[in-house]
Amino acid sequence: MNVLTRCPGLYCGRELLPDGNWSNCGACPRGFRANASSACEPCEDAPMFYDWLYLGFMVLLALVLHWFCIDMVAMRRNIPKEVIALHLSALFEVVLASLIVLQLTDPIGSFSIKSCKAKKLSDWYTLLHNPNPNYEATLHCTQEAIYPLYTMVFVFYALGIVLMLLIRPLIAKKFLPKQGKFSIYAALYFYPILALLHAVGGGLIYYSFPYILIILSVLSNAAHFAFKLNQTVKSLLLSSISDIKNVIVILGHWLLHGYGVIAVATLREITIHPTMLLLVVLPALFYIITAKFTDPHKLHIE
Numbered sequence: 001m002n003v004l005t006r007c008p009g010l011y012c013g014r015e016l017l018p019d020g021n022w023s024n025c026g027a028c029p030r031g032f033r034a035n036a037s038s039a040c041e042p043c044e045d046a047p048m049f050y051d052w053l054y055l056g057f058m059v060l061l062a063l064v065l066h067w068f069c070i071d072m073v074a075m076r077r078n079i080p081k082e083v084i085a086l087h088l089s090a091l092f093e094v095v096l097a098s099l100i101v102l103q104l105t106d107p108i109g110s111f112s113i114k115s116c117k118a119k120k121l122s123d124w125y126t127l128l129h130n131p132n133p134n135y136e137a138t139l140h141c142t143q144e145a146i147y148p149l150y151t152m153v154f155v156f157y158a159l160g161i162v163l164m165l166l167i168r169p170l171i172a173k174k175f176l177p178k179q180g181k182f183s184i185y186a187a188l189y190f191y192p193i194l195a196l197l198h199a200v201g202g203g204l205i206y207y208s209f210p211y212i213l214i215i216l217s218v219l220s221n222a223a224h225f226a227f228k229l230n231q232t233v234k235s236l237l238l239s240s241i242s243d244i245k246n247v248i249v250i251l252g253h254w255l256l257h258g259y260g261v262i263a264v265a266t267l268r269e270i271t272i273h274p275t276m277l278l279l280v281v282l283p284a285l286f287y288i289i290t291a292k293f294t295d296p297h298k299l300h301i302e
Helices: 049-074 081-104 149-175 180-226 233-242 244-267 274-294
Strands: 032-034 040-042
Touching: 049 081, 049 149, 049 180, 049 244, 081 149, 081 180, 149 180, 180 244, 180 274, 233 244, 233 274, 244 274
Parallel strands: none
Antiparallel strands: 032 040
């Protein structure tokens, strides 16, 4: 029986063989990760709250892109029932894909998952940390050290495409036959782009998505108000509460901003206090109050 000795590199490990010996150093099987002694241990941790927030962000990203593309191809100032039908179809597709992914992830048939915790950025890029002992042959130990956060997103995107192709054409043909198909074409473009971004920058997104979400929600909120022809405080306030579409858009921005605030607090290990969520209304109020100072018609050239 050989003795367990530590492997070179950060992620190389040894498997315990049936005869009681240890295997040569290499990549641990899927669902396992090398511990400090280089023994491959099964991933038995429950995902942290921040992990769920990350997975939720990836789902929300796909859903918001669906809704944005539907609005762009519909080109309606209001929200008729035809557009609502496509929005509900996109929501159903994304939610169903998410539920199926959870059911397919170990333990299969359960909405709970077992994972290996992400400890540092390099855990997402094990391909870049294959050791080269004595500068000779490279020891390939590429694996999913943050199982299953990496592969779950790819499976979600694949299921999202399949469900969209099965459901959306039927809804689009009935409610919006001319423009509806273009929302499907748009999704067939942005899903591969999202998959590529996740493949290359998954770890960076994991640690920065709260800030990305807050910044994008603020910029999108400002862009929404900037398209209003009447930039007076009274007009902006009235349109924000009288127009149903504006109310939905503003509430959506507030929800995304609040999601980002909660994610930042969780990442920084700050206690989440309900008063923190009052910050979500500040970007909209700030724009409405200061819009008059940026009106180009009121600028005087001396």
